[in-house]
Amino acid sequence: MSQKSIILTGGGTAGHVSLNQAVIPSLIQEGYKVNYIGSHDGIEKELITQSFPNVPYHSISSGKLRRYFSIKNFTDPFKVLAGVGQAFAVMRKVKPSIVFSKGGFVSVPVVIAAKLAGIPVVIHESDVTPGLANKIALPFASHVFTIFQDTLKYLPSDKATCTGSIVREQLFDGKKIRGLSLCQFDASKKVLLVMGGSLGSVVLNEALRSNLPELLEAYQVIHLCGKGNIDSSLEGLKGYKQFDYVTTELPDLLHAADFVVSRAGSNSIFEFLALKKPMLLIPLSASKSRGDQILNAKIFEKQGFAVTLEEELLTKNTFIKAVNTLEKKKNEILDAMKNAESPKTPIEMVKLITQYEKG
Numbered sequence: 001m002s003q004k005s006i007i008l009t010g011g012g013t014a015g016h017v018s019l020n021q022a023v024i025p026s027l028i029q030e031g032y033k034v035n036y037i038g039s040h041d042g043i044e045k046e047l048i049t050q051s052f053p054n055v056p057y058h059s060i061s062s063g064k065l066r067r068y069f070s071i072k073n074f075t076d077p078f079k080v081l082a083g084v085g086q087a088f089a090v091m092r093k094v095k096p097s098i099v100f101s102k103g104g105f106v107s108v109p110v111v112i113a114a115k116l117a118g119i120p121v122v123i124h125e126s127d128v129t130p131g132l133a134n135k136i137a138l139p140f141a142s143h144v145f146t147i148f149q150d151t152l153k154y155l156p157s158d159k160a161t162c163t164g165s166i167v168r169e170q171l172f173d174g175k176k177i178r179g180l181s182l183c184q185f186d187a188s189k190k191v192l193l194v195m196g197g198s199l200g201s202v203v204l205n206e207a208l209r210s211n212l213p214e215l216l217e218a219y220q221v222i223h224l225c226g227k228g229n230i231d232s233s234l235e236g237l238k239g240y241k242q243f244d245y246v247t248t249e250l251p252d253l254l255h256a257a258d259f260v261v262s263r264a265g266s267n268s269i270f271e272f273l274a275l276k277k278p279m280l281l282i283p284l285s286a287s288k289s290r291g292d293q294i295l296n297a298k299i300f301e302k303q304g305f306a307v308t309l310e311e312e313l314l315t316k317n318t319f320i321k322a323v324n325t326l327e328k329k330k331n332e333i334l335d336a337m338k339n340a341e342s343p344k345t346p347i348e349m350v351k352l353i354t355q356y357e358k359g
Helices: 018-029 043-051 072-094 107-116 132-140 149-154 169-173 176-183 202-210 212-218 250-256 266-274 292-302 316-328 330-338 346-354
Strands: 005-009 033-039 057-060 098-101 121-125 143-146 160-162 190-195 219-224 240-243 259-262 279-281 306-308
Touching (some): 018 346, 098 107, 107 121, 107 132, 149 160, 169 250, 190 250, 212 219, 259 266, 266 279, 279 316, 292 306, 306 316
Parallel strands (some): 121 143, 190 259, 259 279
């Protein structure tokens, strides 16, 4: 009997890749030959090829789906069409029994190609409201899984299920002592980890750095500032360690942290919840996004897992006040987190995905 194969897709941000990273080892363990389709130069290429060098990575053309006017809106459909052809050719060669899509621009041509090739598609939506790519892909899908129960009201009831969160097992392998060592920190002060997503956040970086003298009196600070955002004038400052981007080090850094300040992408916040890290969430503003992070943050605040601060209200003073509020509410937040539903394991997610595979 020939080995079954599966194609994974998703990209544009680390959030569109992290679940795929979580399930790949379990898929391999279950005997699947895994192939990945992504863009030529998106973050997914770096993350997948570095983490899984034995997983074939296929680059295709993909346009950007914009909600605003741009001349490229007239040319990008041709890139998507080219991507459909390229993805279709990969499928003819790989012959997958199923395609699993995590969303992002690059997933659209892959999902369309799968439909043309007669291959079942399973989509995963991790935000409260479906993203534009997943909305476009929805008619081509056999089933959609969601993290939030609230998301089901935006999807056809006959092909959508809420699974809850899925957290990669490597996250639990992190060690506090390794995280502290990476930063040359000790156990004398609590650790505050501040991250602005895979691309970084200028406003978050500025709010943190403007408060560093005061923060360093009470905390050691790990700062994941985004590529190209290292401030060389702060290199070597005692108690402050900045990284532009991390991959394999993240579990150790999270285990070292007592508190986390972050954007409100759903994959990240469920990871903080799984590790029981009190969090201050500063979601992307509605003017910079479709508002999905605002909804994510509101749900977590309502459930008692987080303190939130709107980006429009973010200043030097409101940032430090919000961190102080997080400190005061630490025990209250940890109590709420004890009662949170446990995340699904990657192997449980694999069983859910593969039930829809072709014959």
